[in-house]
Amino acid sequence: MTGKPIDGGAGVVSRVVDVADPADPRLDDFRDLNSVDRRPDLPSGKGLVIAEGVLVVQRMLASRFTPRALLGTDRRLTELGADLDGVDAPFYRVSAEVMAQVVGFHLNRGVLASASRAPELTxxxxxxxxxxxxxxxxxxxxxxxxxxxxxxxxxxxxxxxxxxxxxxxxxxxxxxxxxxxxxxxxxxxxxxxxxxxxxxxxxxxxxxxxxxxxxxxxxxxxxxxxxxxxxxxxxxxxxxxxxxxxxxxxxxxxxxxxxxxxxxxxxxxxxxxxxxxxxxxxxxxxx
Amino acid sequence: MTGKPIDGGAGVVSRVVDVADPADPRLDDFRDLNSVDRRPDLPSGKGLVIAEGVLVVQRMLASRFTPRALLGTDRRLTELGADLDGVDAPFYRVSAEVMAQVVGFHLNRGVLASASRAPELTxxxxxxxxxxxxxxxxxxxxxxxxxxxxxxxxxxxxxxxxxxxxxxxxxxxxxxxxxxxxxxxxxxxxxxxxxxxxxxxxxxxxxxxxxxxxxxxxxxxxxxxxxxxxxxxxxxxxxxxxxxxxxxxxxxxxxxxxxxxxxxxxxxxxxxxxxxxxxxxxxxxxx
CATH class of the missing domain: 3.40.1280.10 (SPOUT methyltransferase, trefoil knot domain)
Incomplete structure (x- = not known):
């Protein structure tokens, strides 16, 4: 599942968006991941589901939790490769430095995906x-x-x-x-x-x-x-x-x-x- | 094993020593526990073995690692009670505040013991x-x-x-x-x-x-x-x-x-x- 090089442009992944400004509001799903009161996965806040790393993002893609955005480095975009075929969510491609500024620490897994909570099962x-x-x-x-x-x-x-x-x-x-x-x-x-x-x-x-x-x-x-x-x-x-x-x-x-x-x-x-x-x-x- | 009240003085525990100054060098075995380069359990440094909490201290007392000092609050001293009978190491009794200043963070397990490394087994x-x-x-x-x-x-x-x-x-x-x-x-x-x-x-x-x-x-x-x-x-x-x-x-x-x-x-x-x-x-x- 990993290692297939892709061109990183249109075609293979529906939307790769290069972002250079860590303050860009399109990256808000991934901001301050470790913040006690603002972290995006707080059920009392945004309540998002966050997947980290290539393997877990792949599993999110296979799950009932549909990604609404991805954030990652070019290296991880390449590793995900064809797994992103047909994914209808933007992949915000950033440098490792911008990524660290957004999430609030250096995240060496290099890629994140956010999803809304799926309806609860009974x-x-x-x-x-x-x-x-x-x-x-x-x-x-x-x-x-x-x-x-x-x-x-x-x-x-x-x-x-x-x-x-x-x-x-x-x-x-x-x-x-x-x-x-x-x-x-x-x-x-x-x-x-x-x-x-x-x-x-x-x-x-x-x-x-x-x-x-x-x-x-x-x-x-x-x-x-x-x-x-x-x-x-x-x-x-x-x-x-x-x-x-x-x-x-x-x-x-x-x-x-x-x-x-x-x-x-x-x-x-x-x-x-x-x-x-x-x-x-x-x-x-x-x- | 817990809950037996003791008088905290001489008799039951061989040596209870009250310490009020966090800079007291007798507490050095327990100083800066989270420090990357000064922590006392670094094999390249002091190489001490540190037990934390009543249960683990009890197990150290039962092991081949003989404590050389203990640091804790009065509450944990009471909990250890008769387990300390015959222990030939000082118990430095401190407030929770002094303990936090020594170890570098609030340690809610409330008691520590230090031991030298026992000889390695083959x-x-x-x-x-x-x-x-x-x-x-x-x-x-x-x-x-x-x-x-x-x-x-x-x-x-x-x-x-x-x-x-x-x-x-x-x-x-x-x-x-x-x-x-x-x-x-x-x-x-x-x-x-x-x-x-x-x-x-x-x-x-x-x-x-x-x-x-x-x-x-x-x-x-x-x-x-x-x-x-x-x-x-x-x-x-x-x-x-x-x-x-x-x-x-x-x-x-x-x-x-x-x-x-x-x-x-x-x-x-x-x-x-x-x-x-x-x-x-x-x-x-x-x-």
Missing amino acids: VSQVLDGAATVVVLEGVNDHENLGSVFRNAAGLGVDAVVFGSGCADPLYRRAVRVSMGHALLVPFARAANWPGDLEVLRDKGFQILAMTPDPQAATLAEALPPRAGQPVAILVGAEGPGLQEHTMRASDQRVRIPMSRGTDSLNVATAAALAFYERDRLRTTVST | VSQVLDGAATVVVLEGVNDHENLGSVFRNAAGLGVDAVVFGSGCADPLYRRAVRVSMGHALLVPFARAANWPGDLEVLRDKGFQILAMTPDPQAATLAEALPPRAGQPVAILVGAEGPGLQEHTMRASDQRVRIPMSRGTDSLNVATAAALAFYERDRLRTTVST
Whole structure:
């Protein structure tokens, strides 16, 4: 996907626009990316979705989030090449210096794309056709949330459902850590929590709640017997874990076999182990 | 381990020393923690090991790294309580403001301990009695390295061996992300790389090299048949992976079954999945 040289003019990319003035208002989608109160990905502000770097921009182009503008250096324009065919958004071509002045720091990924938020999906929508989903409660850290998406994408999980207390998966940092998979793996927010677990149950999902409780079944005991059924893996934040009333709404409590004298694993790592156990006997590459 | 109130004077802790002057040279072990060139954990400088927060300080106290000084607020001194019994190092008790001035930022973990580097262990030493070890090549990111230690401790891995190109596991950030397990899980640096893989082989270890290659055996195919044998899991950095000549020195190449259209997982997550597969049938808590 990379390395194909293009002429950088009209034809291959619909609109390449050279910009030399960092104050140009056409670059406002990308201004002050690290500003606490003006950053363009603040849901209370512009609420834009920002993709960074060639790989994540490619994934945005393949997602339901349609770019409205791109900003980057000539080198990254060349790397994107034919991926930009048919993209109906301007590519603002700038020097690395202008780029740094616009975003507020040196961004060595060299290319950004902005998109408006796509309409939110419902829980019922993301469950359609899904065999494995992860349901998160209290995961309020953008890096952990991004890692959950990356692990979900890599390990065969079809969708992510948010219970209460979760961070925004479309925050720039979450999108970056997810390697762009926050834009590709469907997600939905539960309108009622934990009441919406009934929506999963109505669709035939078995709901397994992860806990450090040594009385719980291990993943290897709980998951293989359910290989033929849809499964939802319920994961709480590191530290507090799932709320007790959420646990009670599950079908079974499950745990990772852990060594004595250690505490919980990172939440995204714990989730990855459950995804792996769900999928471990697959020997061929799946879509 | 926490919450036991102590009087904060002589008796329970050998030496509590109140310090009001942030310039006091007795606090120098903890000065300018974030400074690029003066930070006390620089191997080229003081080379100290720094533990942050009650949990990690407790783990340092249980490790082969003997504290030479502690710095903290009265609240954290109280939380540490009896853990400090018999500790032959001064606890410099300061206000949160003085602490911030010394370390250079507000550190809300509230307590630090410093230790000299313990003598390095040899590869042969860390293999003694070990059934599962992880061998890293090119893992040059402190957070990833810290996460590998945390995952190793939680998932039954006995030791960590460093091939070429790895970061320093005793850097402050690595120790923090490891939750202190970088101080507890034995590690050694290979003197000859990859030649020292022969030391593992001589001790009866089967060496499995992780790769994204779809031709490789899956973890679920490769690990269970070796349940009764010592195993070394060889992991390279995200992106480049293991060098080809390192791969060739292994007994078998193994992979995680991944979904199409995704690339590698984070290196610490990939390692965690191998550790999990190695240990997944354990149903009771091990030491």
